[in-house]
Amino acid sequence: MTDASNTPPVSGVATTSTDGSKKSDKRSPGSSAASLTTVLTLIAICLLATAVRLFSVIKYESVIHEFDPYFNYRVTRYLTEEGFTKTWNFFDSFTWYPLGRIVGGTMYPGLIFTAGLIWKVLQALRSPIHIQEICVFMGPLFSGLCALATFFFMREVRGDGAGLASAAFIAIIPSYISRSVAGSYDLESIAIAALVTVFFLYVKTLNTASLRWATALFFGYLYMVASWGGYSFIVNLLPIHCLASIVLGRVSTGLYVAYAPFAILGALAALNIPVIGFNAVLMSEHFASFAVFGILHAAFAIKWIKETLPPRTYEAAKRVVWTVGTAVAGVILVLVTGYVTASPTFGWTGRSLSLLDPTYASKYIPIIASVSEHQPPAWSSYYNDLHLVTLLAPAGLVAAFTPLTDASLFLVLYAVTAVYFSGVMVRLMLVLAPAAACLAGLALSEALSYLFRSVRAEGEAVLAASGSAAEASGAASPGVAPPAPAERSAARKAARAAGRARSAPDAGAWMAPGSSARALPRDVAWVALAGLFYALALYVRHSVYIAGEHYSAPSIVLQTRQRDGSIKVFDDFREAYSWLSHNVPADAKVASWWDYGYQTTAMANRTVIVDNNTWNNTHIATVGRAMALPEKASSEVFRSLDVEYVFVVFGAFIGRVLGVGRGYPSDDINKFLWMVRIGGGVFPDIKERDYLNRGQYRVDSTAPKAMLDSTMYRLSYYRFAETGPLFGMPYGYDRVRQQTIGLPDFKLKHYEEVFTSEHWMVRVYRVLPEPNREVRLPNPNRVKAQRGAKVKPRRPSGDPTSMPSKTRQ
Amino acid sequence: MATLHTAKQVATAFQREYAKTPAKLKVLDAFSGLAIATALLQFVYAVLIGSFPFNAFLAGFFCCIGAFVLSVCLRMQVDPEDMSGKTERAFTEYALAMCVLFLAALNYVG
Numbered sequence: 001m002t003d004a005s006n007t008p009p010v011s012g013v014a015t016t017s018t019d020g021s022k023k024s025d026k027r028s029p030g031s032s033a034a035s036l037t038t039v040l041t042l043i044a045i046c047l048l049a050t051a052v053r054l055f056s057v058i059k060y061e062s063v064i065h066e067f068d069p070y071f072n073y074r075v076t077r078y079l080t081e082e083g084f085t086k087t088w089n090f091f092d093s094f095t096w097y098p099l100g101r102i103v104g105g106t107m108y109p110g111l112i113f114t115a116g117l118i119w120k121v122l123q124a125l126r127s128p129i130h131i132q133e134i135c136v137f138m139g140p141l142f143s144g145l146c147a148l149a150t151f152f153f154m155r156e157v158r159g160d161g162a163g164l165a166s167a168a169f170i171a172i173i174p175s176y177i178s179r180s181v182a183g184s185y186d187l188e189s190i191a192i193a194a195l196v197t198v199f200f201l202y203v204k205t206l207n208t209a210s211l212r213w214a215t216a217l218f219f220g221y222l223y224m225v226a227s228w229g230g231y232s233f234i235v236n237l238l239p240i241h242c243l244a245s246i247v248l249g250r251v252s253t254g255l256y257v258a259y260a261p262f263a264i265l266g267a268l269a270a271l272n273i274p275v276i277g278f279n280a281v282l283m284s285e286h287f288a289s290f291a292v293f294g295i296l297h298a299a300f301a302i303k304w305i306k307e308t309l310p311p312r313t314y315e316a317a318k319r320v321v322w323t324v325g326t327a328v329a330g331v332i333l334v335l336v337t338g339y340v341t342a343s344p345t346f347g348w349t350g351r352s353l354s355l356l357d358p359t360y361a362s363k364y365i366p367i368i369a370s371v372s373e374h375q376p377p378a379w380s381s382y383y384n385d386l387h388l389v390t391l392l393a394p395a396g397l398v399a400a401f402t403p404l405t406d407a408s409l410f411l412v413l414y415a416v417t418a419v420y421f422s423g424v425m426v427r428l429m430l431v432l433a434p435a436a437a438c439l440a441g442l443a444l445s446e447a448l449s450y451l452f453r454s455v456r457a458e459g460e461a462v463l464a465a466s467g468s469a470a471e472a473s474g475a476a477s478p479g480v481a482p483p484a485p486a487e488r489s490a491a492r493k494a495a496r497a498a499g500r501a502r503s504a505p506d507a508g509a510w511m512a513p514g515s516s517a518r519a520l521p522r523d524v525a526w527v528a529l530a531g532l533f534y535a536l537a538l539y540v541r542h543s544v545y546i547a548g549e550h551y552s553a554p555s556i557v558l559q560t561r562q563r564d565g566s567i568k569v570f571d572d573f574r575e576a577y578s579w580l581s582h583n584v585p586a587d588a589k590v591a592s593w594w595d596y597g598y599q600t601t602a603m604a605n606r607t608v609i610v611d612n613n614t615w616n617n618t619h620i621a622t623v624g625r626a627m628a629l630p631e632k633a634s635s636e637v638f639r640s641l642d643v644e645y646v647f648v649v650f651g652a653f654i655g656r657v658l659g660v661g662r663g664y665p666s667d668d669i670n671k672f673l674w675m676v677r678i679g680g681g682v683f684p685d686i687k688e689r690d691y692l693n694r695g696q697y698r699v700d701s702t703a704p705k706a707m708l709d710s711t712m713y714r715l716s717y718y719r720f721a722e723t724g725p726l727f728g729m730p731y732g733y734d735r736v737r738q739q740t741i742g743l744p745d746f747k748l749k750h751y752e753e754v755f756t757s758e759h760w761m762v763r764v765y766r767v768l769p770e771p772n773r774e775v776r777l778p779n780p781n782r783v784k785a786q787r788g789a790k791v792k793p794r795r796p797s798g799d800p801t802s803m804p805s806k807t808r809q
Numbered sequence: 810m811a812t813l814h815t816a817k818q819v820a821t822a823f824q825r826e827y828a829k830t831p832a833k834l835k836v837l838d839a840f841s842g843l844a845i846a847t848a849l850l851q852f853v854y855a856v857l858i859g860s861f862p863f864n865a866f867l868a869g870f871f872c873c874i875g876a877f878v879l880s881v882c883l884r885m886q887v888d889p890e891d892m893s894g895k896t897e898r899a900f901t902e903y904a905l906a907m908c909v910l911f912l913a914a915l916n917y918v919g
Contacts, residue, residue, distance in 0.1 A: 209885075209886065210886075210899075210902060211879065211882055211883070211886075211899070211902035211903055211905070211906045212902045212905065212906075214882070214906060215902070215905055215906045215909050218906075218909060218913075219909075253885045253886065256881070256882065256885060257882045257885070257886075260878040260881070260882065261875070261878050261879060261882060261906065263878075264871055264874050264875040264878050264910075265875060265909070265910060265913065267871060268868075268871050268872075268875070268910070268913040268914060268917060269913065271864070271867060271868075271871075271917050272913060272916055272917050278863060278864075278867075281867060300881075305823070308823065308826045308827065309819070309822055309823060309826060310822065310826070313818065313819055313822040313823075316815045316818060316819055317815075317819040317823075319815065320815055320816045320819060
């Protein structure tokens, strides 16, 4: 079914792209049939982009996925209930107990307000749709818009053909699918569409040099800034492009109109978003924008003065400016350096620093390093996430240079920087995806138009094979001409290009994109076309497969195929959250590792200590330390935080249920080392090496004492061994770690098990109140008597000291 | 000393050339100059006396710089020889962009 529904648009792209590139060569209103095909293809691409992301709803159900989306969902629900102003000033007392969080001032509001707006509009249209459905379908909706934006972006760069091909590529590029499947209600799902829109508007402004588009660019950037922290990529990429244009001598009105208002209005836009605020002028990430703003003005001032003054006076003026200018620049440099060096991180935020220096996070900020999506990607993930695009993108890079326009220069710079950033963090593969798709679309469209031209031009080509050299030199100048329409200073450039072509006619003909100068033989062209379409079909198959199998899992509902082929669903998370919301006092504080904070507040509606908004490292370290400490000490920490319930996520039981697979590997025991690291980063009494057996992380009998005594270990494996042996494995065999646990039998003194979900994935414990009687109050007589007689000490409930040593024997 | 002398020469040559620009463009240039002067004034004030309501300072400063930038954009688009439809459209766009700029700045002043 998927093949049938997906093949038509792709073949549609192929046929129209030739029409499109022909049209772009002329840049005149082409035949209405061609433009109709373009529009229809574009609609098909948008529908495809939306449809391919619906697997998660079909295979699972319409739920919000993962972690961060739950926070967004909760705030969106708040928005629909309380209105805009209250959300803008939302203070959330349910998280970061006892601190709370000023949500309104610390979130990117774009996504939430967009969903709220759509909901409002639908309400006004008398469409009683639940806000959750809107949130679920935001990702697919904006993916369609992203394909549209990509089309317009690439049309500005190279023409309709490249635009359609790029849109088709980005519609089903797996890297972007991973963040925008239905239910993935995350910032990135709309931010990529906003990102490409900003690029489109920038390039449009470059090409038209009109303030109308510059104003549109402001609004696009405002939306981007309101949507995602990745705006800092734009605020650095545009200056890079501007600087490159100045260096390459491509200074034009378009560049000024595009960049200068952006630098100022964009900064104002960023200032207006509370989460960025003063950072927009105080943090180093934004300095490049202002520095290039200054350089741009210097370049234009020089240009203007040069045009105004007579040449000899200009030479004199240059000398004056050099002496004065160096002095002024020196002063500014000293001021900025002084400001920057005054701060320990040189004015950069931690996340940006970990981008510039990939080893920074692992050295200084374990909390950033602990997030798996902040790790550098493996090579296979490039293939997995980009597939055919990895092959075509380099070809597109070459195609972007022939001819090099302002717009294609921008595309090249975007791609190069995005490749670097994606190499630093897995998460930023997402930024690379549009760049790679655009380059691949460019390459594909150039290749297709060249091949189809070869197929059509067979008769002449065969006849004129001998005289092709003469034809080539003739075709060279019209072949190189296509850049001209896109450029402002057309006449001068074309003259220069023609001069170059005349001096080296062969090179000129070879460089000319898609020129009919050297048509391939017809058979070869057909073979090449067939190969290309085969590769495209593989790409579609791969993307659909990835979308269906890999990226649709909501991660709060798990499912596995059993041996008999039936599907087993694990709904433990929602079961546990629902239990919490029904059985725990409304004002109870629930502690867990920070990964589950958002879900707990959204689904269980209970106060949590830490959540996925990792703004307070000390607070997270406190929880990490509590999990790492032995039972008594940790219960004291939890009680000091008013925590009544603690839950851990435990994955080792699942393998037992299924008999296949290794269970749920991303459980708390596997995350435990990060808790130790983060806890130890703030509290020196936690040392990572105490939890490792000669550098190895073990849970079996070779595990060190601190590991076996840690609260996390106890809460996870409590009563685990009692469940009996399994398939010839010993008691207490942990499938996830593939070890037999080292301490199978123990009792809890300071915690009480209150709930364990069906497959033991979530285990909720109550922190027992302190015993009324302090059992270790000094009682001189009794102590003496005991010491002499070696009487076995009584063990009143709540005696912590005897427990670990006793139970381990 | 020699530098000062050349600077003087350059200035006179510049004045001579600049006198040739049309009056309308001169008005625009005067406005740009005013905007940049206001921005400088605010900057000097912030450096000397203090930038306490920092958002107010930023809004004012960026508003002035923005007005300057937009005026320069308009000046680049205006064709001195042909003051007809194209210029008028450019001016409309300029007015729109200015409105947006002031709105953004106003929103930030608080």
